Amino acid sequence: MDTRWVLVLKKFNTKGVSLIELLITLAIIGIMSPILFSIFIGGLNTYVGGTNYIDQQYKVNDAIAQIRRDVGRAKKVIVFGEEDLGRYDVERVVFVFSSSNPVINIEDINADNYGDHDYHEWKFADEGLVLENGGAGEYNIVKDLDVDESSFEYFNFDKTLKLNVKPLENDKIVNKGSNIKKVITTEFSVKYKFVNIEDTEL
Numbered sequence: 001m002d003t004r005w006v007l008v009l010k011k012f013n014t015k016g017v018s019l020i021e022l023l024i025t026l027a028i029i030g031i032m033s034p035i036l037f038s039i040f041i042g043g044l045n046t047y048v049g050g051t052n053y054i055d056q057q058y059k060v061n062d063a064i065a066q067i068r069r070d071v072g073r074a075k076k077v078i079v080f081g082e083e084d085l086g087r088y089d090v091e092r093v094v095f096v097f098s099s100s101n102p103v104i105n106i107e108d109i110n111a112d113n114y115g116d117h118d119y120h121e122w123k124f125a126d127e128g129l130v131l132e133n134g135g136a137g138e139y140n141i142v143k144d145l146d147v148d149e150s151s152f153e154y155f156n157f158d159k160t161l162k163l164n165v166k167p168l169e170n171d172k173i174v175n176k177g178s179n180i181k182k183v184i185t186t187e188f189s190v191k192y193k194f195v196n197i198e199d200t201e202l
Contacts, residue, residue, distance in 0.1 A: 056167040056180045063129050063142045063150075063165045064186050070095040070120050071161065076194040079154045079161070088197065090152035092123035093161065124150045127168060144168045149183050159191040 071077075074095035081090035097118040121132040129142040129150070149166035163186045169179040 052170050053178045053180065056170075059142055059144060059167050060165050060180070060184045063145070064163060064184075066129065066131075066141060067122065067161075067163050067186075068188065070122070071188045071190065071193075073097050074190075074193055076196065077161065077190045078196040078198065079152070080198045081152075081154065083156075083197075086155060086157045088154040088156070090154050090161075092121055093152050093154075094119055094121045122152070124152075129165075154197070156197065159189060159193075159195060161188045161190050162186070163188065 074097060076096040078094040078096065079088055079090045080092045080094075081088040097120075123130050124145065124147040126140055127143065127147055128140040128145050131139050131141045133139065144167055146166045146168050149164070151164045153162040153164065154160070155162065164183045165186075166183045167180050169181075
C-alpha cells in the first residue's frame with residue numbers, strides 16, 4: 001500500500017467510539033427527535049385540515065350547482081313553507097321542467113302527485129341535500145351537511161330563492177379551524193318563472 005495512505009489511516013481513531021462520544025450522539029438524537037416529530041405532525045395536521053376544508057368547499061359548491069342547474073331548467077317553481085312579511089322559510093322546493101300538461105293543480109301538489117310532470121323536489125334532511133327525482137325515489141345527493149343551519153328561503157317581493165348551505169363540522173381533525181364556520185348563502189332569481197307558493201306546514 002502506498003505509504004501516503006498508511007499515514008492518512010493512522011490519523012483516524014481505530015479504537016472505536018468512546019463512551020463520551022456515544023452519550024453525546026444519543027443526547028443530540030434525543031433533542032432532535034421531538035423537534036422533528038413535532039414538525040412532521042404539524043405538517044400532517046395542516047395537510048389533513050386543508051384537505052377537510054377543500055372537501056367542505058366541494059360539498060357547498062356541489063349543492064349550489066345542483067340548485068342552479070334546476071333553476072335554469074325549470075318552467076315552474078313551487079315553494080312550501082311558512083310566510084313572514086313576504087319571506088318564506090321553505091321546507092321543500094319543487095322545480096317543474098317539461099310536461100304534456102302545463103297545469104298543476106293545488107290538490108295534486110298537496111297529495112305529492114305530479115302526474116306525468118318531470119320535476120325535481122329538494123329538501124334538507126338526513127344530513128344532506130335530498131332529491132326526489134320525478135317520483136322515482138329519494139336520493140341524498142350532497143351528504144354531510146348541517147341540516148339545522150342549511151335551508152331554503154323565498155322572498156316574494158323580488159322573486160328570489162335563497163339557498164343557505166353549511167357543511168357538518170369534522171370533529172376528528174385536530175385543527176377545528178379547518179372547518180367552514182359560516183353559512184354560505186347564494187341567491188337565485190326566479191322572476192321569470194311561474195311560482196306557486198304553498199303556505200303550509202308539512
